[in-house]
Amino acid sequence: MILKKTSVPELQAGVEAVFERIVGFREDLHRHPELSWQEFRTTLKIKELLAEYGIKDFSTPLQTGVIAEMVYAPGAPFVLLRADIDALPLQDEKETPYRSQNTGVCHACGHDAHTAVMAGVALALKTSGAVLPFNLRFVFQPAEEPIPSGAPRMIEAGALEQVRYALGLHMEPRLPLGVIALTPGWINMQSVRLDLTLEGPGGHSARPHETADLLWLASRIIQEGYQMVYRRINLLDSAVILTFTEIEAGRGYNVIPNKLSLTATLRISDPRKRDLFIGQFRDLLQYLEKESGAQIGFEYREGAPAIHNDPELIHSLHRNIRENFWLPVEVQTDFRTPGGDDFSFYSEKVPGAMVRFGVRTETMTANLHNGRFDVHPEAIRNAVSFFLHQLAHLEG
Amino acid sequence: MILKKTSVPELQAGVEAVFERIVGFREDLHRHPELSWQEFRTTLKIKELLAEYGIKDFSTPLQTGVIAEMVYAPGAPFVLLRADIDALPLQDEKETPYRSQNTGVCHACGHDAHTAVMAGVALALKTSGAVLPFNLRFVFQPAEEPIPSGAPRMIEAGALEQVRYALGLHMEPRLPLGVIALTPGWINMQSVRLDLTLEGPGGHSARPHETADLLWLASRIIQEGYQMVYRRINLLDSAVILTFTEIEAGRGYNVIPNKLSLTATLRISDPRKRDLFIGQFRDLLQYLEKESGAQIGFEYREGAPAIHNDPELIHSLHRNIRENFWLPVEVQTDFRTPGGDDFSFYSEKVPGAMVRFGVRTETMTANLHNGRFDVHPEAIRNAVSFFLHQLAHLEG
Known part of the structure; x- marks a missing residue:
C-alpha cells in the first residue's frame, strides 16, 4: 500500500x-x-x-x-x-x-x-x-x-x-x-408508516349491535397488532417495534362514528420479517373486516431500509x-x-x-x-x- | 267518580x-x-x-x-x-x-x-x-x-x-x-357522557418503553371498559350499554403523542348500577395510571335519569x-x-x-x-x- x-x-x-x-x-x-x-x-x-x-x-x-x-x-x-x-x-x-x-x-x-x-x-x-x-x-x-x-x-x-x-x-x-x-x-431499523382507515355505517351509541363500533375495532387492531408483533417474530435474531401514534374519530359523544383513521410506525431490522408481519397484519385486518362488517383500508410506506x-x-x-x-x-x-x-x-x-x-x-x-x-x-x-x-x- | x-x-x-x-x-x-x-x-x-x-x-x-x-x-x-x-x-x-x-x-x-x-x-x-x-x-x-x-x-x-x-x-x-x-x-336508560383525557410525556415512536404509549392505554381502557360493564353488572335485572364514540390523538406518524382525548356514552337503567360502574371504572383508571405513568383525567355528566x-x-x-x-x-x-x-x-x-x-x-x-x-x-x-x-x- x-x-x-x-x-x-x-x-x-x-x-x-x-x-x-x-x-x-x-x-x-x-x-x-x-x-x-x-x-x-x-x-x-x-x-x-x-x-x-x-x-x-x-x-x-x-x-x-x-x-x-x-x-x-x-x-x-x-x-x-x-x-x-x-x-x-x-x-x-x-x-x-x-x-x-x-x-x-x-x-x-x-x-x-x-x-x-x-x-x-x-x-x-x-x-x-x-x-x-x-x-x-x-x-x-x-x-x-x-x-x-x-x-x-x-x-x-x-x-x-x-x-x-x-x-x-x-x-x-x-x-x-x-x-x-x-x-x-x-x-x-427500517421505519414503515402504516395507515389504516376504518369505515362503517355509523349509528347511535345505544345501538352498537346494529353497526360497526369503530373504536372497539381500533382497540382490537392495536391490541392484536402489539401482541402479534412480539409472538410472530423471533426477537433473538432481529428487532421490531410497533407503535400506534395517531388516531381520530368522532361525530358527537352519543354517535358511533362512520370513519376512524389510525396510524402506526413499524420499525424493523429485517426486511423478511417486515414482509412476514405485513402479511400477518393483513390477515388480521381481513378477519376483523369480516367479523365487524366495517371496511378497513390499509396502506404502508417504507422508509429507508435498515x-x-x-x-x-x-x-x-x-x-x-x-x-x-x-x-x-x-x-x-x-x-x-x-x-x-x-x-x-x-x-x-x-x-x-x-x-x-x-x-x-x-x-x-x-x-x-x-x-x-x-x-x-x-x-x-x-x-x-x-x-x-x-x-x-x-x-x- | x-x-x-x-x-x-x-x-x-x-x-x-x-x-x-x-x-x-x-x-x-x-x-x-x-x-x-x-x-x-x-x-x-x-x-x-x-x-x-x-x-x-x-x-x-x-x-x-x-x-x-x-x-x-x-x-x-x-x-x-x-x-x-x-x-x-x-x-x-x-x-x-x-x-x-x-x-x-x-x-x-x-x-x-x-x-x-x-x-x-x-x-x-x-x-x-x-x-x-x-x-x-x-x-x-x-x-x-x-x-x-x-x-x-x-x-x-x-x-x-x-x-x-x-x-x-x-x-x-x-x-x-x-x-x-x-x-x-x-x-x-340514563345517558351518561364520559370524558377522559390521557396525558403523558410523549416521545419517539421507537422508544415506547421510555414514555407512556397513549394509544395502547386507550385501547386497554376501551377493552377493559367493555368487558367490565358486562361482567360486573347483572344483565337480568337492569340494562347497560357502554360505547366509546370519540377519540383523538396525534402529533405525527413517528411521534408518541402526549395527549389523547377519549369520549364514551354509558346508558344504564339503574342509578345504583351506574354508581357501581363509575366506581369500578375509576379503580381501573387509577390502576392504569399507576401502571402506565400517564395521567388520566376523568369526568362524567349525567343526562336525565332512566x-x-x-x-x-x-x-x-x-x-x-x-x-x-x-x-x-x-x-x-x-x-x-x-x-x-x-x-x-x-x-x-x-x-x-x-x-x-x-x-x-x-x-x-x-x-x-x-x-x-x-x-x-x-x-x-x-x-x-x-x-x-x-x-x-x-x-x-
Whole structure:
C-alpha cells in the first residue's frame, strides 16, 4: 500500500492543519441550516471549501448536494464517503454563538458535523500529501430526513459507480465522547408508516349491535397488532417495534362514528420479517373486516431500509483502529438504535459501514432531533482522524 | 267518580270535534320547528289554541313553554300531563306539505305531535263538557333534548305542586301504528357522557418503553371498559350499554403523542348500577395510571335519569284500556328503549307513566332523530283518545 508511506505524524499533522477551519465551517453551517432539498447555501459553501484546498473535481447532479472525487489511481475502485447535509424543521434552543439564525430550522441531527467531518477528511488528505491506492468519492447528500430521501437520487446519478466500499457516520448522543461504535450486522431499523382507515355505517351509541363500533375495532387492531408483533417474530435474531401514534374519530359523544383513521410506525431490522408481519397484519385486518362488517383500508410506506454493516468491513475497521491510531478512543461493537438513515441505500448495494461517534459530555446531553442537541469539536477531531487513519490502512 | 257520567260516545265525540284542528295544529308546529329554549312561536301558538277553546288559566314561568291548568275541584290533587315542545338541529328530508320551513331544524323526535296530543286532550275535554274529580296540569315543556334540559326548570317553577300522577307520551317508530306500550318499571336508560383525557410525556415512536404509549392505554381502557360493564353488572335485572364514540390523538406518524382525548356514552337503567360502574371504572383508571405513568383525567355528566314507570299506575292504565276503550289498539307491556327522556325528572318525584304510541306504517318507517321521521294522524287520534279515556277512569 503506497499510503503506508504516509506516517502517523503526517496524518495527524494533516488533521491539525485543517481542524480549526473545519470546526469553523461546521459552525457556519450550523448558523445557516437549510431544510431537505433546499440546501443551496450549504452546497455552495461545500464547493467553496473544497476549491479552497484545490479539490475541484466535483459535480452537482441534483439541485443541491455535491459529489467530489479525489482520483489517485485511474481505473481503481472508489471508496465512497457519505455525509448528509440537511437540517430539521425545529427551533434551535441553544445559546451558543453559532446557534441557528434561521428561525424554526436547526441542525439537530448533526448533519452539519457529518458534512464538516467528510470535508475535513478531504482537506486533511490533501494537506498531508497522502497518496492512496484507490480513489475517493465524497457524497455530500441532500435530504436524508424525508421520505422519499436523497440517497436513491444520488445513486441514480452514479454515486455508486465503481465503488468498493461505502463509509458513513453519525454523531451519537447516546454514546459518550470518545466512544466509537463499530457494530457488525444490523445497526438500526427500517421505519414503515402504516395507515389504516376504518369505515362503517355509523349509528347511535345505544345501538352498537346494529353497526360497526369503530373504536372497539381500533382497540382490537392495536391490541392484536402489539401482541402479534412480539409472538410472530423471533426477537433473538432481529428487532421490531410497533407503535400506534395517531388516531381520530368522532361525530358527537352519543354517535358511533362512520370513519376512524389510525396510524402506526413499524420499525424493523429485517426486511423478511417486515414482509412476514405485513402479511400477518393483513390477515388480521381481513378477519376483523369480516367479523365487524366495517371496511378497513390499509396502506404502508417504507422508509429507508435498515443498515446492515458489512461484517468483514467492520472487522477490518476494528482491526485497523487497534493499530497505531493516535487518539485514545474506545470501540463499542454492539450499539444499535431504532432510528432510520438512508445510508442503507448505499450499503445494501456495496459493502458498507456506518460508524457512530459518541458526543455525550457532562454538559451536552440533548438527544438527536432535540433543539438543544450539539456536537463537541473533539467528536469532529475523532471522526476526521478515524476516517483518515482507516483510509491509510484500508485494502484497495 | 263524577266523570263516569260522561259516556264513551261523549268522549269520542269530543275527540272528533277537535281532531282536524289538532292535526292542523301539529302540522303548523311541524312547519315551524324551533330549537331548545327558543320555542317562542310554539309557545305563542299553544297559548292561542288553548285560549281559542276557553282555557286561559296558564302561566309561562320560563321564557318558553306553557303550564296550563284545568281546575275541576279546588284543593284536589292534580294529574300532570306533559308534552315536550322543542325540535332538533337537523334537516327535514320529507316532501310533505307540512315539511319544515326552518332550514336545519326539524321536529324529528315527534314533540310537535306530543304537543298536539296534550293540547288535544285539553280541547276534547273542554268540548265534551266532562268534569273530573281531580285537576289537570298540562306542562308544555321546553328543551327536552339538551343537557341540562327543561324538566328540572319546570319543576323548580312548581310544575309538580299537588301532583298525584304524571303522564307523558312518546311517538314510537319501532312500534306499529295501533300499538300502545304500557311497560312497568324501567322503560329507557340514563345517558351518561364520559370524558377522559390521557396525558403523558410523549416521545419517539421507537422508544415506547421510555414514555407512556397513549394509544395502547386507550385501547386497554376501551377493552377493559367493555368487558367490565358486562361482567360486573347483572344483565337480568337492569340494562347497560357502554360505547366509546370519540377519540383523538396525534402529533405525527413517528411521534408518541402526549395527549389523547377519549369520549364514551354509558346508558344504564339503574342509578345504583351506574354508581357501581363509575366506581369500578375509576379503580381501573387509577390502576392504569399507576401502571402506565400517564395521567388520566376523568369526568362524567349525567343526562336525565332512566324513566321508571310506576307499576301500580301502569296496571291501572292497562286495566282501564281493556274496559270500553273505543279504538282497536293493541297493548304491549315489555317495550323498552335505550333513548333518554327528561320526563324522568317528574316520574322520579311522583308516580308516573310514559306511554308510547306506535307510529310505524308500511310507508312511514324512519326512526327518531331522522330527517324523514313523521307521525301518522291516526297515532294522534289514538293518543288523544287514550288519555281522554284514562282520565275518565283514573282514580283521583
